[in-house]
Amino acid sequence: MSSSVISNGANLAKYMDLPQNGKVIAEYIWIDGTNGIRSKGRTLPKKPTSVDDLPEWNFDGSSTDQAPGHDSDVYLRPVAMYADPFRRGDNVIVLAECWNNDGTPNKKNHRYAANKLFEAHSDAEIWFGIEQEYTLFDEFGNVYGWPKGGFPGPQGPYYCGVGTGKVYARDVVEAHYRACLYAGINTSGINAEVMPSQWEFQVGPNLGISMGDQLWVARYLLERVAEDFGVKVSFHPKPLLGDWNGAGCHTNVSTKAMRVEGGMKYIEEAIEKLSKRHKEHISVYGEDNDKRLTGRHETASIAQFSYGVANRGASVRIPRSVNKDGYGYFEDRRPASNIDPYLVTGIMVETVCGSIPGVDMVAEASRE
Numbered sequence: 001m002s003s004s005v006i007s008n009g010a011n012l013a014k015y016m017d018l019p020q021n022g023k024v025i026a027e028y029i030w031i032d033g034t035n036g037i038r039s040k041g042r043t044l045p046k047k048p049t050s051v052d053d054l055p056e057w058n059f060d061g062s063s064t065d066q067a068p069g070h071d072s073d074v075y076l077r078p079v080a081m082y083a084d085p086f087r088r089g090d091n092v093i094v095l096a097e098c099w100n101n102d103g104t105p106n107k108k109n110h111r112y113a114a115n116k117l118f119e120a121h122s123d124a125e126i127w128f129g130i131e132q133e134y135t136l137f138d139e140f141g142n143v144y145g146w147p148k149g150g151f152p153g154p155q156g157p158y159y160c161g162v163g164t165g166k167v168y169a170r171d172v173v174e175a176h177y178r179a180c181l182y183a184g185i186n187t188s189g190i191n192a193e194v195m196p197s198q199w200e201f202q203v204g205p206n207l208g209i210s211m212g213d214q215l216w217v218a219r220y221l222l223e224r225v226a227e228d229f230g231v232k233v234s235f236h237p238k239p240l241l242g243d244w245n246g247a248g249c250h251t252n253v254s255t256k257a258m259r260v261e262g263g264m265k266y267i268e269e270a271i272e273k274l275s276k277r278h279k280e281h282i283s284v285y286g287e288d289n290d291k292r293l294t295g296r297h298e299t300a301s302i303a304q305f306s307y308g309v310a311n312r313g314a315s316v317r318i319p320r321s322v323n324k325d326g327y328g329y330f331e332d333r334r335p336a337s338n339i340d341p342y343l344v345t346g347i348m349v350e351t352v353c354g355s356i357p358g359v360d361m362v363a364e365a366s367r368e
């Protein structure tokens, strides 16, 4: 294989099968200074049974755009643990929050602020389901499987496509789906998207903070699976200009009150509140989202809030079935594929359930 990744499954398997002498490997993962994912592994003396068994750790934040060189230690505080589909056995993946030496949350640790909101509003039992769209590229930077120096036929046959020429890199998607289920991610489905080599997976419904946790881990698993195939993952919201769909992170939302008979009243109230904070929400809904939210390609204009039943050209959509039942959830179609889900779920609970002292998700997004 000519990619930078060596992947010789048969050779590697010999070593992966070796017993570990009772030791467990924990791969700590965290969000870096550019909304990317980093990870490093460490040996634990025995199988951890809960997050409390996992030690705090640290890394060199000056190498990840997270700290200055003269004060470079950033601390990793474990917050969630998952089965490791790559190493298997008792080995685990550990999601960690980043903390500075002076006891403040690191600039890209938006989980801490979002979690305060979820704790304050735990009575609302807010659920999220996020539809993560992404695009696959080959190692040379071409959209995966597209003709060299040219384009495939126009969009039409690719969404949920079946058959050669209509679907690209299904192996990556299939492997990622299994890896997520093995790890314990609440993946609800996958589908091929409108642009060839663009795909989607959905995570949810998930309660509060676990939405952001599981979406980040699912992204990590996708990056790792794609390594094995020498494929690059892009979370850019408009990876190709022109008549090609962009990529989003539609965010589906419900509170306990919205999910039972009479819930439509609360869905409408939430949409009314969202309409008054459109600019604020857009400010945390991802970079380069203006290239995607053009009013074309199943999006609404970035300039104006809109909503509608079954309307995929609106900012917020009430699914047809929800409108018929009179209760359920709504879909915010504005978030871009490159969001930090902690910012998006955080501002959602702030707007729908109310702000709390000391937390402001718009300011949080640009905190240094």
Ligand code: ADP
Binding pocket: 127, 128, 129, 130, 131, 188, 189, 202, 203, 204, 205, 206, 250, 252, 253, 254, 259, 328, 329, 331
């Ligand atoms: P679309 O029709 O927009 O493509 P999908 O089927 O891709 O929708 O995604 C719908 C998402 O909504 C899924 O992640 C699902 O788990 C989530 N969802 C379903 N019910 C609820 C609910 N009551 N609250 C929040 N999210 C929900």
Ligand code: MN
Binding pocket: 131, 200
């Ligand atoms: Mn979808």
Ligand code: MN
Binding pocket: 131, 133, 193, 200
């Ligand atoms: Mn989609």
Ligand code: MN
Binding pocket: 131, 250, 331
């Ligand atoms: Mn959707």
